[in-house]
Amino acid sequence: MQLKEKLIILADSAKYDASCSSSGSMRKNNKGIGNAAFSGICHSFASDGRCISLLKILMTNCCIYDCKYCLNRKSNNIKRATFTPEEICAITINFYKRNYIEGLFLSSGIIKNANYTMELLIKTISLLRNKYHFNGYIHAKAILGADQMLVKKLGLLVDRLSANIELPTSDSLKLLAPNKNQNQVNDIMQYVHDHKDEKFVPSGQSTQMIIGATAESDLQIMQQSEKMYHNYSLKRVFYSAYIPINNDKLLPALKLPPLKREHRLYQADWLLRFYNFKVSDLLDLENPNFNILIDPKANWALKHLELFPKEINTASYHELLQIPGIGEKSAKRIISSRKHFKITFKDLKLMGVVLKRAKYFIICDGKYFANTNLFNKRFIESNLILEDKSPNTHNYQQLSLFNG
Ligand code: SF4
The missing domain is CATH 3.20.20.70 (Aldolase class I)
Structure with missing residues (x-):
């Protein structure tokens, strides 16, 4: 051969x-x-x-x-x-x-x-x-x-x-x-x-x-x-x-x-x-x-809404990491930036925070992104489900060395 x-x-x-x-x-x-x-x-x-x-x-x-x-x-x-x-x-x-x-x-x-x-x-x-x-x-x-x-x-x-x-x-x-x-x-x-x-x-x-x-x-x-x-x-x-x-x-x-x-x-x-x-x-x-409709961190946060919303300008590093849409890098950027100024929603976007997930769980300088009546499980859950972009099962394809 x-x-x-x-x-x-x-x-x-x-x-x-x-x-x-x-x-x-x-x-x-x-x-x-x-x-x-x-x-x-x-x-x-x-x-x-x-x-x-x-x-x-x-x-x-x-x-x-x-x-x-x-x-x-x-x-x-x-x-x-x-x-x-x-x-x-x-x-x-x-x-x-x-x-x-x-x-x-x-x-x-x-x-x-x-x-x-x-x-x-x-x-x-x-x-x-x-x-x-x-x-x-x-x-x-x-x-x-x-x-x-x-x-x-x-x-x-x-x-x-x-x-x-x-x-x-x-x-x-x-x-x-x-x-x-x-x-x-x-x-x-x-x-x-x-x-x-x-x-x-x-x-x-x-x-x-x-x-x-x-x-x-x-x-x-x-x-x-x-x-x-x-x-x-x-x-x-x-x-x-x-x-x-x-x-x-x-x-x-x-x-x-x-x-x-x-x-x-x-x-x-x-x-x-x-x-x-x-x-x-x-x-x-x-x-x-796991809830197939919502990622595990957001699912955890939804079950612990009593811990949220967190004030971005005062939350500890560990607390920032618990917020859906905030990763290690963005948490570090938040910690170092807020020594110099009060962080707003606009700043967070520039720091790499996935705001479409994070916004439900945070307040920035005392402000929630919307009317605080919307801080409830049903509203947040249905919006997170709409925004989830994880892969669907119909797009599965293996890479091959000699295709075509
Ligand atoms: S998974 Fe089992 S059958 Fe397949 S190659 Fe390994 S030992 Fe052999």
């Missing part, structure tokens, strides 16, 4: 793994080509084949497992291909030199067994680093069930490692991916957490969770994320809306991926990581799922 044909198959097979966005690594380049530091890496290809800038491929789409939700599962009748380590190096270096990419995301189906597959990943990345002196960003997927020694070897070669949790609970994993278990994921995450330094997985670890393939609530999903952030200092949990590509009686009968739900989970995840929210602030057993 020609290399180009393999690339088409294995780049296409890799697109379902969402766990490869990356933050910059600070690992320096002392010799060779490429540099992981300041690379500003993202993770997609445009439809004309132009890379935006990680090469995201599988080593092979052959797999001995039969995870129900996966295109590459062994029971699917699809075209299979396998790269040799040298082929991956050749493509990576070639694409890098052409300025298509700044780095590599490498994952793989399982061939023979977990250790054998990990050894192939290690061999490939070792060649890239040591023979081709490639110092660019590399994110690899750790193969669940592989020996700790192999995790250690791989972690010393890459910038970021991800062990994919795949599904929110052990029971779901047992149901849809019976060859995997959460202990295997936890073991890798724990090892990376305990050994991370400037040489071992310097950009930290991430994971991917598929949303909507099983019956868990948003509460269960977010509790799992909160636990992983807390226990293993994960950089990111990636939520991947379940894409209905296989027929199986164990899978839900969805026609389209639950993209809006995925979007709400990302918004809530952001609140956990940067805004000091806890899952218990956002969801509980009585309300275990």
Whole structure:
């Protein structure tokens, strides 16, 4: 099989793994080509084949497992291909030199067994680093069930490692991916957490969770994320809306991926990581799922209207962050500007505040944006619903390396 044909198959097979966005690594380049530091890496290809800038491929789409939700599962009748380590190096270096990419995301189906597959990943990345002196960003997927020694070897070669949790609970994993278990994921995450330094997985670890393939609530999903952030200092949990590509009686009968739900989970995840929210602030057993019509922060604020409206000129930084439409940057701008003048609604717009959401929850120099009779849940809620612009499920499209 020609290399180009393999690339088409294995780049296409890799697109379902969402766990490869990356933050910059600070690992320096002392010799060779490429540099992981300041690379500003993202993770997609445009439809004309132009890379935006990680090469995201599988080593092979052959797999001995039969995870129900996966295109590459062994029971699917699809075209299979396998790269040799040298082929991956050749493509990576070639694409890098052409300025298509700044780095590599490498994952793989399982061939023979977990250790054998990990050894192939290690061999490939070792060649890239040591023979081709490639110092660019590399994110690899750790193969669940592989020996700790192999995790250690791989972690010393890459910038970021991800062990994919795949599904929110052990029971779901047992149901849809019976060859995997959460202990295997936890073991890798724990090892990376305990050994991370400037040489071992310097950009930290991430994971991917598929949303909507099983019956868990948003509460269960977010509790799992909160636990992983807390226990293993994960950089990111990636939520991947379940894409209905296989027929199986164990899978839900969805026609389209639950993209809006995925979007709400990302918004809530952001609140956990940067805004000091806890899952218990956002969801509980009585309300275990996010309001699909209103973003989680606005939903929280609506439930706590007794805390609002807040005076912009006196609210603390933490209080400003709780206001829908105010982010970290705008909160900092407000704090520094109000030392010099009284802030008005007009000033807020210039500071990056999303006024169409924030205006319901604030007062500026004693003034509400409208008649204060309008400060009531019904009015605010209906206006927020009208203004919500999150993605709708009819626009779903995967990026492809070789479209057209
Ligand atoms: S291990 Fe499961 S999810 Fe991964 S490639 Fe194989 S079948 Fe797909």
